[in-house]
Structures are given as C-alpha cells and as structure tokens.
Amino acid sequence: MAKDLLLEIGLEEVPARFLRAAMNQLRDKTVKWLDDSRLAHGEAKAFATPRRLAVWVKDVAEKQEDINEEVKGPSRKIAQDENGNWSKAALGFARSQGVTPEEFTFREIGGVEYIHARKSSIGTSTDAIVAEALQNIITSMNFPKNMRWGAYDFRFVRPIRWMVALWGHDVIDFEITGVQTGRVTRGHRFLGTETEIAEPTLYMEALREQHVIADVEERQAMISAQIAHLAAEQKWNIDVKEDLLEEVLFLVETPTVLYGTFDPAFLNIPQDVLITSMREHQRYFPVLDNEGQLLPYFVTVRNGDSRSLDVIARGNEKVLRARLSDAKFFYEEDQKIKIEDAVAKLDNIVFHEEIGTLGEKVRRIRQIADQLGAALQVPAEQAVNISRAADISKFDLVTQMVYEFPELQGVMGEDYARKAGENEEVARAVFEHYQPRFAGEAAPASLTGSLISIADKIDTIVACFSIGIIPTGSQDPYALRRQAAGIVQILLERGLALTLEQIFDITLNIHENLRNMKRSSDIIRIELNEFFGLRVKKLLSETLRYDVVDAVISAGFSHIGSVVSRGNDLMKAVTEVPDFKLIIESFERVSNLAAKSAGAVVNPALFSEAGETELFAAWETVSTPYHNLLADNRTGEALNLLATLRPAITSFFDHIMVMVDDAAVRENRLALLTLIDRDIKQYADFSKLVK
Structure with missing residues (x-):
C-alpha cells in the first residue's frame, strides 16, 4: 500500500534570496532518489518559509519495483x-x-x-532504505553560503533546529547534528507553538493553525491580493517589483499588508533616491499617483496577523524617517562638491590593480568616445557634448549618495550635473551611459549617451582581456558578457554605422598608447571577435533557425545591423519562397568548384562557350547594385537580386564542363565562379542551410 512521504527541515531564519532555489533543490533531490530507487510515487510538492524547507510526496510505494x-x-x-x-x-x-x-x-x-x-x-522495502536516503539528501544539499555551529563539522545554510520525517503515520528515524527526527514541528516564532503532524496530508493545515502559510504560491497570492485591495481602497498605484515581491515572500510566514506615511517635505529629494531607500533598506513598496509621481506613503508586509497594525506602522514610519533624513543629508552635501573636484578624486580610486584607476579609465572613455564620434562625423557641437559627458561620466561615484546606494550611479550623476549647470544632453548622457544595465533594458536614447556607453563597456572588456580576464563557463566576475551584449544592442537599436572591427581597433590603439599591454593586440582582437560572435549568435538565435544563424554569421557579423537584416531576410526566403532550395543548390555548386580555383583573374577573351559569356554578363549586371544594396542594408532586395543569377548558373553547369584538360580554360572558368562565390558569401554561406 502506498503512503505519503513528508520531510521538513526546521532552521534558523534563512536569507530570503536562498530559499526558492533551496526548496526546489530539496524537491528535485527527493524525486531523483525515488526514481533512481525504482520507488513509484505521485506528485511532489515543495514548501519554504524563513524557518523551514519541506517536501511532501504523495503515494510512495511500499517497496521497490522488482x-x-x-x-x-x-x-x-x-x-x-x-x-x-x-x-x-x-x-x-x-x-x-x-x-x-x-x-x-x-x-x-x-x-x-x-x-x-x-x-x-526482488525490490527492497521502502522502510529499509528511506531513513538513510533522506539523511543523505539533506547532507548533500548545497547553498551559496554555508555555516557551522556548535562542535559539528557539518555545514548547512543555517543551524538545523528540528526535523519532521514521516512515511504515512510512521516516523522515519535518523539524526543530524544531534537533532532527531520526529513528528513535532514549530509554528510562527511569536504567534504559534509546537504542534504534532499526524501524517503528511495534515501538514499544511497543522501549520496554518500555528500561523504559518507553508505553501509559497498561497503566500504570494495572499500578498498580491492584499496589495491589490489596498490600492483599490486608497486609489493608489502601488509599484510592485517582482524581485522585491520575491524577497518579501520569503521573509514572512503569515503575511499581512499595511501602509504608513512619511513627511511630504522629503519629496523634494529626487524620487529615485526615495524609492531606492524604501526598497533597498526597508523592503517597502512605493506608492505612486496616476502620473507615476511618488506619494508620501509606503506599503510593507508584516510577518504576523492584523493586530496592532497602527503600532507597527508607526514603528516603520520612525525607521523610514531616519533613513530619508540620511538621504536628504547626503543629497544636500553632495551638491556642495564641484564636479571637477569630484572628477579629480577618481584618480585615487583603483579600478583594477593591473589596469589602473577610475580616473585613467575615464580618460580612455573620453578618447574612445571622441574617435567613435569622429567615425560617425558628428557635428562639432555634439562632439563637444560627447567629450564633456565622457569627462564627467563617473564623477558621481565619489558622492555620498552613490556610496550609500551604488545602484543610483548615473541617476545621481544626471541630477547633480543638471543642478551644476551642465546642458541637458550632457546631463542625460551621464545617466544613459550605464544603459543597458541588464537584459531587457532599453539602450540609450541619445547618440551622446550611446557612444559613451559603448566606450565605457568596450574599455572594460579590452582592459580585462589585456590581462587575461576572459569569461569561461559560468565565471564572469566583471559581467563582460552583459557588457558585450549591451554594445551589440546599442549598435542594433540605434542603427549606428559603426562596425565591431572599428570599435576594436580604436580601443586597442588607445590602450596601446596609454598602457603597457601585457598581451598582444593581435591575439586580443581574435579573442574579441570570438567573444562578440557568441553574443551576436545568441541574439540571432532568439528569432532565427540555427542553420540560418550559422549561414549569415559565416559571412561576417562586424556590422550588427547587416547581420540581423540578412538573417531575417534569409529566414523569410527559406521558409516562404517556393523553390528557394533550388537557388541554394545553385549557389552551392558555384562554391564547391570555386574552392578549387588557384586564384587566376577572369579573362573574357578565353571564353569559348555561350554559357560562360552569359554568366559573366549576368554577374556584371548584378554585382555593383548588389553591393550598393548591401551597403544601404537593403538586404532583402540584395538577396532577390542575387537570386536572379540562378538561371545563368544553371545554364552554365548544364552546358559547360569546368574541369577540362586545358589548364588556362579551366582556371578561367574557376576564376569566374570565384567572382560569383565571393559575392554570394558576402551575404551568407548557403552551404550551412538545412535543405
């Protein structure tokens, strides 16, 4: 007869950011053991609160399958x-x-x-193996950080205080760090008491009676419903960020939403400062009006019931008042510092001991941004703005506000720059040059912000590559992958006429002139090309077939807009154009024979067959406009024009033998095919397409 299995690990309060992964890990390890042990079972459900991790598996078989x-x-x-x-x-x-x-x-x-x-x-009975298995599951769990306690060598996320292990009505007997399993669990730290679990199906209800909502989804639904009710009642927009909701979810066992107020005088501080202080320090949800402006209220979630909420609100208001007073002080003090003095302090901050100071980095950013602007032939007035914005791009890193709230870098820089009299474009670029900071965030809206963002990111990447810091596997301490993806996104979304090759060359030359490079620029350039190639491939793979991605990348990806356009148009042709397979095959025939060419130059005087003359004429008609279309990024039209070569290619192969005995004629025909193949491969390597 099958029985339900329950395992609960009672702990000191676990950091909220660890809990979801730990809960899933416990469930996955338990299910894997059951499957590997040939123990039939039903659904497995995991639970987590700040003080417990648990898994409940329904209908576990009494013995292994024979x-x-x-x-x-x-x-x-x-x-x-x-x-x-x-x-x-x-x-x-x-x-x-x-x-x-x-x-x-x-x-x-x-x-x-x-x-x-x-x-x-013959299968072994579950009774005989379950205790050792559950003990091994617990001791094999891993966490971002572990701790030891007492005289034990055992490491776990937090000290284990109790364990519940039941198979049906029976206790599964084992011990870890002196804690013996049983059927007694503990309720809410202040509202609940110890209680016995008679059997696994009663687990959630027994905890509910002790003011613990063990089910994560139920707790989240309660929080969301209470916030929605409060928002409707007060006619507020409560700004609920998913990451904060996730954290709050694992800070409470019985959630109760409440709100408080703060002095409206604090609204003179930039809104981002107030919101950041509320979220990062207090885990509060900010309240906005219909125009998105902050109101002098906050929403929080109590770990407890609804008794004495007014007292709890006043306590939270007192703590927040102190936080906002600190922010107000920092904000006012920061504005007393001159921007030039702040910039000078960057020379005292080490970016990396082998790369140099932040001041040196800023000077490189200025040179890279200036040269990128020159490559785009920006107007003189904008070139001045680019230089100025680059010079002051990092000045807010020495302010008290950014020291307290690092996530406000750029935000405070923009505000302080504007108040110091910098023009709007320069002030905005100080903020924008950090964009995109993460996947899904928009690229900078201005050209000035875009160029400084590219300069900042490529400087970091090249500097790290120059000392051998190159991401491998999951190791990427300087977020170089994210910064490379940001550069690709900016080039694409802004439609900048810059190639990766130009950006690499400009940056490497500046580093060579300003630093003693430990590694060869030629080697770094190859590594950069491979590194960015993977970022471009990832971008294309989000919407295109893998073979289309390989085909267009093989033709070059330095111009981001071009490779994306070629990929989209080729995908459309492959999936929508009737008989496009025949076009691909004709291009492959050209490529296969062109590979045999010894590099001769085409001599029309050696043509002896009409098919040669016709193919050469077709190529002459197509080649120049084809290259012009590619240069204008009109890649759909370029592909259509390239496809018009197919009849002449087909006729050529139907009537002409290429590999003839006459060496001069043979090489001339191979040279003709090479001309065409070079043009084709500027679009894609069609041999990589799956027909």
Whole structure:
C-alpha cells in the first residue's frame, strides 16, 4: 500500500534570496532518489518559509519495483576471442550487471550476435532504505553560503533546529547534528507553538493553525491580493517589483499588508533616491499617483496577523524617517562638491590593480568616445557634448549618495550635473551611459549617451582581456558578457554605422598608447571577435533557425545591423519562397568548384562557350547594385537580386564542363565562379542551410 512521504527541515531564519532555489533543490533531490530507487510515487510538492524547507510526496510505494530485464552487451566478436575465451569487455559487462559469464545468452540483432544478461532482483522495502536516503539528501544539499555551529563539522545554510520525517503515520528515524527526527514541528516564532503532524496530508493545515502559510504560491497570492485591495481602497498605484515581491515572500510566514506615511517635505529629494531607500533598506513598496509621481506613503508586509497594525506602522514610519533624513543629508552635501573636484578624486580610486584607476579609465572613455564620434562625423557641437559627458561620466561615484546606494550611479550623476549647470544632453548622457544595465533594458536614447556607453563597456572588456580576464563557463566576475551584449544592442537599436572591427581597433590603439599591454593586440582582437560572435549568435538565435544563424554569421557579423537584416531576410526566403532550395543548390555548386580555383583573374577573351559569356554578363549586371544594396542594408532586395543569377548558373553547369584538360580554360572558368562565390558569401554561406 502506498503512503505519503513528508520531510521538513526546521532552521534558523534563512536569507530570503536562498530559499526558492533551496526548496526546489530539496524537491528535485527527493524525486531523483525515488526514481533512481525504482520507488513509484505521485506528485511532489515543495514548501519554504524563513524557518523551514519541506517536501511532501504523495503515494510512495511500499517497496521497490522488482527487476526482471534483459540487457544487451557487446557483440560476440568483441566478447570472445577465437578460442572462445571471454574478453575483458565481456567480463566487465558481467560485473556491471551482477551476473557471471556462464549466465550470458546470445541473440542475433541485425545479423550480428550480441551477448545478453538477464537481471532479476526482488525490490527492497521502502522502510529499509528511506531513513538513510533522506539523511543523505539533506547532507548533500548545497547553498551559496554555508555555516557551522556548535562542535559539528557539518555545514548547512543555517543551524538545523528540528526535523519532521514521516512515511504515512510512521516516523522515519535518523539524526543530524544531534537533532532527531520526529513528528513535532514549530509554528510562527511569536504567534504559534509546537504542534504534532499526524501524517503528511495534515501538514499544511497543522501549520496554518500555528500561523504559518507553508505553501509559497498561497503566500504570494495572499500578498498580491492584499496589495491589490489596498490600492483599490486608497486609489493608489502601488509599484510592485517582482524581485522585491520575491524577497518579501520569503521573509514572512503569515503575511499581512499595511501602509504608513512619511513627511511630504522629503519629496523634494529626487524620487529615485526615495524609492531606492524604501526598497533597498526597508523592503517597502512605493506608492505612486496616476502620473507615476511618488506619494508620501509606503506599503510593507508584516510577518504576523492584523493586530496592532497602527503600532507597527508607526514603528516603520520612525525607521523610514531616519533613513530619508540620511538621504536628504547626503543629497544636500553632495551638491556642495564641484564636479571637477569630484572628477579629480577618481584618480585615487583603483579600478583594477593591473589596469589602473577610475580616473585613467575615464580618460580612455573620453578618447574612445571622441574617435567613435569622429567615425560617425558628428557635428562639432555634439562632439563637444560627447567629450564633456565622457569627462564627467563617473564623477558621481565619489558622492555620498552613490556610496550609500551604488545602484543610483548615473541617476545621481544626471541630477547633480543638471543642478551644476551642465546642458541637458550632457546631463542625460551621464545617466544613459550605464544603459543597458541588464537584459531587457532599453539602450540609450541619445547618440551622446550611446557612444559613451559603448566606450565605457568596450574599455572594460579590452582592459580585462589585456590581462587575461576572459569569461569561461559560468565565471564572469566583471559581467563582460552583459557588457558585450549591451554594445551589440546599442549598435542594433540605434542603427549606428559603426562596425565591431572599428570599435576594436580604436580601443586597442588607445590602450596601446596609454598602457603597457601585457598581451598582444593581435591575439586580443581574435579573442574579441570570438567573444562578440557568441553574443551576436545568441541574439540571432532568439528569432532565427540555427542553420540560418550559422549561414549569415559565416559571412561576417562586424556590422550588427547587416547581420540581423540578412538573417531575417534569409529566414523569410527559406521558409516562404517556393523553390528557394533550388537557388541554394545553385549557389552551392558555384562554391564547391570555386574552392578549387588557384586564384587566376577572369579573362573574357578565353571564353569559348555561350554559357560562360552569359554568366559573366549576368554577374556584371548584378554585382555593383548588389553591393550598393548591401551597403544601404537593403538586404532583402540584395538577396532577390542575387537570386536572379540562378538561371545563368544553371545554364552554365548544364552546358559547360569546368574541369577540362586545358589548364588556362579551366582556371578561367574557376576564376569566374570565384567572382560569383565571393559575392554570394558576402551575404551568407548557403552551404550551412538545412535543405
């Protein structure tokens, strides 16, 4: 008879950011053990609160399934030598299956004889294996940070204070760090008491009676519903960010939403400062009006019931008043500092001991941004703005406000720059140059902000590559992948006529002039190309077929707008144009023979067949306008024009033998095909397409 399985690990309060992953890990490890152990089971549900991790599995079988199966091994040819002796492969197979070679049978499959082993075993009862298994599951769990306690060497996310382990009505008996399993759990730290769990199906209700909502989804629904009710009642817009909601969700066991107020005089501080202080320090949700302006209220979630909410609100108001008073002080003091003095202080802040100071980085950003602007031939007035914005782009890093709230870098810079008299474009660029800071955020709206953002990001990437800091696997401490993706996004969204090659060359030359490079620029350039190629491939793969992505990237990706346009238009042609397969095949025939060319130059005087003359004429007609269309990024039209070569290509191959004995004629025909192949491969390598 199947029984439900319950495991609860009672803990000191666990950091909220660890809990969802830990909850899922506990469930996944339990399910994997059940599956690996051949124990049939039903649904597995995980639970987590600040003080507990738990998993409940329905209908766990009383014993393992019996094994009675036949396993195929190596062929007779491999299993036995010419004298009939068993080989090492056969003996190893026997050991792995728990049988002796004498128990092997032979069976013919596809004309080849293979040895087979029959495995049979009686399943073990769940009672006999479950205690050790659950103990191993707990001790094998891993967390971002662990701790030891008492005299124990065991490490866990937080000290274990109690454990509940039940299989049906029975306690599963084991011990970890002196804590013995049982059926007694603990309720809310202040509102609940200890309570017994008679059997797993009563777990959630028993905790509910002790003021603990164990189900994560239920807790989240309660919080969202209470916030929505409060917003409707007060006619507010409560700004609920998913990351903050996730954190609050794992800070409480019984959620109760309440609100408080703060002095409207604080609204003279920039809204972002107030919101950041509320969210980061107090885990409060800000309240906005219909125009998105902050109102002097906040919403928070109490870990408890609705009693004495007015007292709780006053306590939160008192704490927030102190926080906002600090922010007001920082804000006023920061404005007393001159921008030039703040910039000078950047020379005292080390960006990286092998790369230099922030001041040196800013000077490189200025030079890179200036040269990018020159490459785009920006007007003189905008060039001045680019230089100024680059010079002051990092000045707010030395302010007290950004020291207290690092996430406000750029936000405070824009505000302080504007108040110091900088023009609007310069002030805005100080903020925009950090964009996009994460996937999904918009690129800078202005050209000035875009160029400084590119300069900042490529400077960091090249500087890190120059000292061997290159992301590998999951290791990317300086977020270089994200910064490379940001550059790609800016080039694409802003439609900038800059290539990655130009950006690499400008940056490497500046680093060579200003720093002692530890590694060769040529090697770094190759690594940059590979690194950015992966970012471009990831971008294209979000919307295009893998073979289309490979085809267009093979033709070059330095111009981001071009490779994206070519990918989109080629995808459309492959999926929508009738008989496009025939066009691909004609291009492949050209490419296959062009590869045999020795590099001769086409000489029309050597043409002896009409098909040669017709193909050369078709190419001359198409080539110049084709290149012009590619230059204008009119890639759909370029592909259509390229496709008009197909009849001439088909006729050429139908009537002409390329690999003739006459070396001059042969090389001339190969040279003609090479001309066409070079043009084709500026669009894509069509051989990579799956037909």
